[in-house]
Amino acid sequence: MTHSEQDVRLEISALSRLVCELLRRAGADDASAVAVTRSVIEASSRGVDTHGVILVPHYLKVLFSGRINGSPRLRFTQRAAAVGYLDADNGFGHLAGYEAITHAVRLARRCGVAAVSVGNSSHFGAAASYTLAAAREGLIALAVSHSDAVVIPHDGVRPFHGTNPLAFAAPMRNREPLSVDLATSAIAWNRLLLLKQTSRPIPAGVIADADGMDTTELGNAAALLPLGGRGQGHKGAALASMVEILSSALTGMMHGYRLIGMEGLDMSTPRRLGHFFLVLNPSAFVPIAVYDDLVANYVSDLRAQPAISGSAVMAPGDKEINELEQRRGTGIPVPIDTWASLTELASRFGVETPASLV
């Protein structure tokens, strides 16, 4: 991802300490501050800037304004041998996400597969935060969440679905997991905001105006199109439906269209989002050496494919692994307005801010 020359660049651990401290000062308990920091710093470190530190000012705002419970009492109930439910008590979705995937990993080690649904939650950042956590422990994981209405349904004109992300990660022998993380919209809402922040053009066929007509003017954008655009948008919309059923009907939460928005005037009412996590233990299916060999063969065959000029065929997550490698040296780019918010708050709290690497 290209960044504006106005970005500051911060060493990963220094930025991590700052984010965690700001969250604590704004009212998050230790567990919540650590969970949010872990998710956003991991996203930013892997180049997923849409779900990284640019979200921190928002998270601090909803903590101040009361939407988020900074000291939630998470309640886990096991409801069947391989199923659990986690009540997030209107805390940060990140805390609930890490807690839920930990339970799912534990149950899947015992039963081969397990699912945990989460209710009374909030925005959980990058869905890959949780699938990667499970995959690094040797398990395959799926994570989905609904969100409020920003995507028009296929053949529709007004927003109905959320970007309803889906993440999937599979462990690989001696390397970072294969990692899928995608919005079921044609583009992620946060990516649009990032394109705007970095003054880059909006591609055709991904956003619609208030009349449901295609546009490339972000100023006219009232909705996103589903993955597949006008022609094949029934597929993206169908995936959004799948995510919605798992995130609401299995969590007891209302579906996304009836939720209040992430942005908007009301920052004090809890949003009561739902998430859904599934974990599979590969060694319950095949000997682990067979699994490891098959995944390794697949990824190596995929990477060896011929590419269009100037590109390389990559496996899901390869780009993020490369970016992580690079950012360990060059630091995390933080857009200038995000940095202004963070330093303003740091100054108010008397927290020291690290110097930019550039």
Add this chain to the structure above:
Amino acid sequence: MTHSEQDVRLEISALSRLVCELLRRAGADDASAVAVTRSVIEASSRGVDTHGVILVPHYLKVLFSGRINGSPRLRFTQRAAAVGYLDADNGFGHLAGYEAITHAVRLARRCGVAAVSVGNSSHFGAAASYTLAAAREGLIALAVSHSDAVVIPHDGVRPFHGTNPLAFAAPMRNREPLSVDLATSAIAWNRLLLLKQTSRPIPAGVIADADGMDTTELGNAAALLPLGGRGQGHKGAALASMVEILSSALTGMMHGYRLIGMEGLDMSTPRRLGHFFLVLNPSAFVPIAVYDDLVANYVSDLRAQPAISGSAVMAPGDKEINELEQRRGTGIPVPIDTWASLTELASRFGVETPASLV
């Protein structure tokens, strides 16, 4: 779907009897013939002509030529409390699919969630055959399968992934389940064949020629693009990767790129495909009345959305439910060349063929 005026139209039960009898005469045992017939007739009845009776001549061919074992000994092994493995013994994928989902339903009733992977299998027709079977018994189901290389990877130029379909079905109170069934390619290969059979144009941005360049000439088509086309194809390709890991690494089968093709010169070697089935018991997550209400609210809000002129916003599976309603009266349209194959075989076996309704 529009049909050529040359189509014959056959009453559903009459066509079903013919298909089943032809499969038996060609060497399928009762269980195999019934399973294949159930899947293809259901697909055709629901308007999913790509995965319906047009596949029967192919299925008969691979039975004759020895690729398919017409009398397989399916072997199910429970490998963990909520996980099983089914060896399909190189029989029809349809038989294995129905058997696998039955085991998954049984285990999910006990554990809340269950997964069954299938190895040594073959083409299983419409993935929705199996998710619908589970959903009609009140359970949520996911089914995926890999297949041989026809889809170019993102930024690639040559086929690598299969169309790697994903189906999902969720039960609804007092009506047919919500049903998602999509290829992770920009278009299904069988749909292209159907467009060709019915002389309809190929949309832009879904197929590529032998150099990996976009084309709309079916004659030049060497590959499909992933869902999302050139711009967002990383998403379709990532979904294909997810399907591939579940279908090969969890089944012990090689990944799709290393499998022999569905079409091609070799019709006698078993293809050794893998499938993966997951079943969730809604009542293990929330009281069933809560689940039913939430799904009903979601579908009714979705259907009430304003639509582009001349259309209606539909829930996944609505189109198929409407088509089923209609075809119960008007029968199933069978393309003239499919019908020629079937009648030729029927005549060879001395099997009577039903008369066309038109």
